[in-house]
Amino acid sequence: MxxxxxxxxxxxxxxxxDPLGSVFIETYGCQMNVSDxxxxxxxxxxxxxxxxxxxxxxxxxxxxxxxxxxxxxxxxLGRLSQLRHLKTRKPDLVLGVCGCMAKHMSxxxxxxxxxxxxxxxxxxxxxxxxxxVRSRNEPSLSVRLDRAEHYDGVDxxxxxGVNAWVTVQRGCDKxxxxxxxxxxxxxxxxxxxxxxxxxxxxxxxDGFKEVTLLxxxxxxxxxxxxxxxxxxxxxxxxxxxxxxxxxxxxPSDFDDRLIATIAEVDEICKFVHLPVQSGSTKVxxxxxxxxxxxxxxxxxxxxxxxxxxxxxxxxxxxxFPDETAGDFEETLELVRRVRxxxxxxxxxxxxxxxxxxxxxxxxxxxTEKSSRLESLIELQSRISAEVNNEYIGSVLDxxxxxxxxxxxxxxxxxxxxxxxxxxxxxxxxxTIVPVRITSATQKTLLGEVTA
Ligand code: SAH
Ligand code: SF4
Ligand code: F3S
Numbered sequence: 131m132x133x134x135x136x137x138x139x140x141x142x143x144x145x146x147x148d149p150l151g152s153v154f155i156e157t158y159g160c161q162m163n164v165s166d167x168x169x170x171x172x173x174x175x176x177x178x179x180x181x182x183x184x185x186x187x188x189x190x191x192x193x194x195x196x197x198x199x200x201x202x203x204x205x206x207l208g209r210l211s212q213l214r215h216l217k218t219r220k221p222d223l224v225l226g227v228c229g230c231m232a233k234h235m236s237x238x239x240x241x242x243x244x245x246x247x248x249x250x251x252x253x254x255x256x257x258x259x260x261x262x263v264r265s266r267n268e269p270s271l272s273v274r275l276d277r278a279e280h281y282d283g284v285d286x287x288x289x290x291g292v293n294a295w296v297t298v299q300r301g302c303d304k305x306x307x308x309x310x311x312x313x314x315x316x317x318x319x320x321x322x323x324x325x326x327x328x329x330x331x332x333x334x335x336d337g338f339k340e341v342t343l344l345x346x347x348x349x350x351x352x353x354x355x356x357x358x359x360x361x362x363x364x365x366x367x368x369x370x371x372x373x374x375x376x377x378x379x380x381p382s383d384f385d386d387r388l389i390a391t392i393a394e395v396d397e398i399c400k401f402v403h404l405p406v407q408s409g410s411t412k413v414x415x416x417x418x419x420x421x422x423x424x425x426x427x428x429x430x431x432x433x434x435x436x437x438x439x440x441x442x443x444x445x446x447x448x449x450f451p452d453e454t455a456g457d458f459e460e461t462l463e464l465v466r467r468v469r470x471x472x473x474x475x476x477x478x479x480x481x482x483x484x485x486x487x488x489x490x491x492x493x494x495x496x497t498e499k500s501s502r503l504e505s506l507i508e509l510q511s512r513i514s515a516e517v518n519n520e521y522i523g524s525v526l527d528x529x530x531x532x533x534x535x536x537x538x539x540x541x542x543x544x545x546x547x548x549x550x551x552x553x554x555x556x557x558x559x560x561t562i563v564p565v566r567i568t569s570a571t572q573k574t575l576l577g578e579v580t581a
Pocket of ligand 1: 198378379407445446447477478479
């Protein structure tokens with residue numbers, strides 16, 4: 131437990147002995163934010179805040195936000211304008227915006243939305259409780275990035291799921307020209323490996339069998355003594371941990387030692403999310419991705435040679451400035467060649483503050499971006515369905531997550547290769563069950579329990 135001291139101004143303690151109030155955190159964006167929200171719950175819980183079951187009941191509402199694409203910020207702005215009405219009915223409510231968009235918009239958020247009490251960047255959560263208390267009297271803004279902040283010693287409060295997120299690296303030094311992350315999360319830094327091991331031991335003691343290590347370029351992890359393959363080995367030896375996952379590795383930092391480690395260590399899941407962004411070397415160069423189409427394909431080949439059962443997914447951006455029809459065709463061709471298990475596909479969205487925003491005009495028309503995205507999704511959906519069909523007849527170990535939404539008596543969970551598998555069983559969440567796959571769709575495998 132961290133010993134966070136909060137100065138409590140007596141005027142904010144509404145009733146005798148009343149706790150500091152209850153907090154509801156709504157999370158947007160990537161797993162890094164899910165993990166940060168758990169960290170925030172840890173900080174607030176240690177300081178004496180309780181957690182609210184709904185926004186309506188809460189004394190403090192925090193939105194943990196994302197800035198990766200314009201749409202992500204628009205969603206939060208829409209949500210804030212809804213919450214404004216709640217604040218009118220409940221003037222004592224503290225409304226806070228945290229995370230990447232808080233850093234990205236900073237003062238502009240408070241200027242545009244005077245009903246927001248608190249704006250907090252991703253390196254300010256250690257002071258969260260204190261700042262919430264202060265913001266009851268005056269608006270608070272804390273968006274300074276701190277390259278020394280690793281949140282060592284702060285234990286997250288995990289509320290659901292069978293997977294424990296563990297942030298092992300914060301920030302990013304790659305500065306891909308399209309991306310806002312280095313500006314909103316600061317410089318790359320690795321959490322000390324002893325602290326990572328301690329956190330994974332805590333998760334195992336809490337009953338988690340699966341951990342996912344998080345970092346923007348997680349395979350460039352290095353704490354001065356321990357690198358990423360070594361960290362993976364250390365964590366797979368933690369008693370009680372059956373599955374170790376990680377996301378997202380950068381293709382340029384994927385060396386043969388890491389491939390060998392994934393191949394050799396049973397606990398490391400045979401699944402890699404390997405963002406490619408584009409199939410055209412020319413576009414990759416302008417994105418400053420530091421690898422080419424050829425070196426990416428060579429990496430995929432080496433991975434598949436060493437780990438034949440490997441499942442692969444990716445991220446792709448369409449319509450990056452000056453992407454021609456021919457460049458886009460190269461992306462389609464790479465997707466046909468690699469046959470990813472699944473992909474996250476996006477239209478390029480220009481972000482203020484990035485190199486592309488300053489130097490590379492957003493030239494591809496919106497209608498062209500949409501039609502490219504549509505054809506890419508169509509292609510990948512067909513491939514995902516075909517790849518999933520190939521699993522029919524095989525037996526997969528499934529870590530049960532909970533009851534399936536459809537079908538009485540059915541549960542769902544994930545295979546080692548990150549496939550969602552649905553089957554009839556009374557197995558409880560957090561148990562691992564062998565399942566024979568009987569049919570498949572583009573998104574899901576269906577099966578039955580085998581002996
Ligand atoms: N660190 C990870 C990516 C994190 S952001 C990596 O390098 O792979 C997740 C994904 O969002 C990226 O992989 C990219 O595909 C997408 N993305 C990032 N910036 C974007 C932008 N400006 N427009 C559209 N998609 C973007
Ligand atoms: Fe963004 Fe590139 Fe860093 Fe990923 S590696 S977070 S895309 S700058
Ligand atoms: Fe993640 Fe969005 Fe921030 S993708 S790192 S929450 S900008």
